[in-house]
Amino acid sequence: MTTTELPRTVTEAPADTATHVVIGQRVAKIEGVDKVTGKALYGADTSRPGMLWGKMLPSPHAHAMITSIDVSSARALPGVFAVITGADLPTIVARISDTDAAPEEFDTPSRGKQILAWKKVVFFGQPVAAVAAVTQAIAEEALTLIKVEYSPLPVVIDPEAAMRPDAPLVQNAVYTETFSGKATTPSNIAKLTELSRGNVDEAISNSDVTVSGTFRTAMVHQGYIEPQACLAEYSADGRFTIWTSTQGQFGVRGGLSGFLKIPPRRIRVTASEIGGGFGAKGAMTLEPICTLLAYSAGRPVKMQLTRSEVLRATRPAPDAVMHVTLGARKDGTLLGARAAFIWDVGAYPGGGSVGGINCGFGPYIVPAYSYDGYDVLTNRPSTGAYRAPNGPQGAFAVESALDMLASKLGMSPVALRLKNAVREGDRNPSDVPYPRIGFRETLEAIEKHPVWASPKAASSRPGWLRGRGVACGLWGGGVGTSMAHVNIGEDGSAVIVTGAVDLAGTRTTMAQIAAEELQIPFERVNIVQPDTDTAPFNNPTGGSRITYSLGTAVYRASIDARTKLKQRASQQFRCPADEVDYRDGEFWVRSDPSVRLTIGQVARSAAGSGDGPVVGTGEVTHLLRAPAFATQLVEVEVDPETGAVQVVNVVAAQDVGRAINPTACEGQIQGGVVQGIGWALTEGYVYDEQGRLRNPGLLDYRMPTALDAPNIECVLVEVPAIDGPYGVRGVGEVPIVPTPAAVANAVFDACAGRVTSLPLSGEPVILAINDTKSGVDRSQMVAFNLGPISTGSTGASETAVDEPKLATEVEDYCAEDDVAEPELE
């Protein structure tokens, strides 16, 4: 049951919108017709004549040495065209590139290089061999004929256990990286990040109130509905053509070029329509192996992951164990914070703690702190980016602790956050100052919202308890290179050409920007995303950077086209360009406004005279980041008998800078919130002791359905960003950040049980209620009992006091993962 007590409103845009015609409009999705008629071609929808099907053999062990692989029977099966194992990689790459590929290169502990396990498997479901055959059924039969012998090794699944000195080593050649260098003996702690400022011990001991807690989140999956799919073809001219479901076709081209040791010109990548990515399709998955199969088989090869492969062996988001202590004055002013965040990054190094720290603590002014982040290897799949990478985990810890502090102080959770909220000029944990931001405005929007201002309603379910919780979130904003062309047709219409992938609606917002700047109707703008041979270069889509960065490129390209059109018009008017005026599709000479040419007339004449037809170009490499903040109010109902939790209502306030298309902004927010609800209530990887994933299917890995999703009212706050067009900010990442914490805080409000681990629906709620009943105060739990840990280093982890620690790789607001880059140089 869901309630319908709220009107779905959007805060009115600020006054300057009067000058905008298309910006701010709820125009319909430009590619909508293709998507509702089934015409849009996704990763698995393209086929080629003579095409084979590729399949991979998963490891049944989470940690084992491969003692032998025999593929002879699989090769002999009629209909099988290629069988590849890890040991074949160097030879095939050497043949493709005509270079000597050193075998060791394919046996490094690298996420990108390990496309097939070689010598050792390090997680359950890791691919150990691949085949290409005429049908899927024959390919599957061939897999059953591959004989692999394993010698199992001890398994480590829990990140805290993996940090102990006696833990089995997941990788033999990973040494703890710190700001002061690399350790000399191998360790499961791939990286230790330390950020500190001031004297935190003193700050905490001077505090009137302190709270501590240990918070845990489960490994979760991005849950895109389209499994990864790829089609690769090799042609005798030495070129590869790839069709794939990716967030960045140029990233795939660059990644394959590095992996195959061939120049990018030998690779052409077409990004298909993408059925959801949320960060996961920013890195390559199938492309390298599909390419090698196509080369070896001499025929095009299509691969499509099964759902269990998606869950077992792509890149889910890391689980985390987070110890937090906060100290504050009686009036709520934060004085100090201490934290140790432990990230289970999976079987290969990567990911990074900084994002979680900066997202979690970034919204607040903390005069003294020490934050340690550990990236820990376990026998789980490599983790990857998922919508505001590491933000929801960090916010779950910090926002829960703040809620504990508020109740201890008897203070309103909104007032506590307002008291400590960062403003322009304040610095984040990585010591980077904030430009103009709209954080307080989102808090104020919630504070004065009727739901917050009115008393809590009774539960709609008999015997259930109703509660209300608040939490905030931050995403630093994505940047990166974007380019666009705007081709003016001879009827004065425009086609935007870009190489950026549209994950969820940016084609429409780009067309709105071009229509606005060219002053032509939205219907006269189209947008295409051709392949890497044709399209201008773009970094992958991720980190909520497209509307901001590509928007800037399209804005510049449109203005460039308009300027050129004006110059063409002046040739036709036979007057200097600076005497020509333009407005809403018409040019005229300032001295004689009665003589007019439409944009279509100018374009048509220009097609065959003067300086010729017009193409506007726009590019951008680095804008100033535009951090986005969100505050969410969540109402839940809790069954105190079973611990079941239903989210019944959400008010999500977010600073979007400027809503180019409010419908698209709301869609992003509502989608992020529901993903956050899944993270909070039901989603999580479950492993057995042998490290086998017990829930590799959508029945047991439980994502929210329409019945689990509440009404979500979006309050669009518009505090313009200082860079980029119209003040826009990226919208997509931040709405998932506050949700899990807001749900947990609402559960506490409902039943007085403080749940500190996710997913929380069911048993954890009952345990938390029992804790409260038996007088266990979670806020007094000792948070820093890390026990013996093995960084393999000697003294490198000591923290200097007083000086903010800075390293070049952390000079950002959030994760380095935000724009997923190809991981193969």
Place this chain on the structure above:
Amino acid sequence: MAKMIVNVEVNGERQELLTEPYRTLLDLLRDNLSLTGTKEGCGTGDCGACTVLLDGRPVNSCLVLAPEAEGRHVTTVEGLAEDNRLHPIQTAFIEEGGLQCGICTPGMLMSAVALLRSNAEPSEQAIRYAISGNLCRCTGYDKIVRAIEVASKTMQADAAIASH
């Protein structure tokens, strides 16, 4: 394994299809007929991306074996628009923002069409129930629910006009 012939009507056209008996209706649509509008999200009946109408009722085509389709009528997303005119449910999804990446959309549309055929004026709860077998990871469902409400109104208005 020996192949067999399956006779099935798809979007009003009779088809005679050669297939192994273990393949699914989803395979027939996508691979034999190149009707790739119907999507595969899981292959195990858990996501609804492969929803089609079988004799007017919504089914997960990944769970229907090819021989089970013998002699039956199948409607896929490609069969919704008539004479190049979108079905009101398609228009509503576009206008209300009921889709983002669009991979769940074909299945959602089929579930929605089936609902509106049996219940012309469904409550919000009935809508949520009808699409609860269709997972969407992008939209949070809100705008999908609104789109189905809008389509229901449009279709009733159209029917009222038609009956006058």
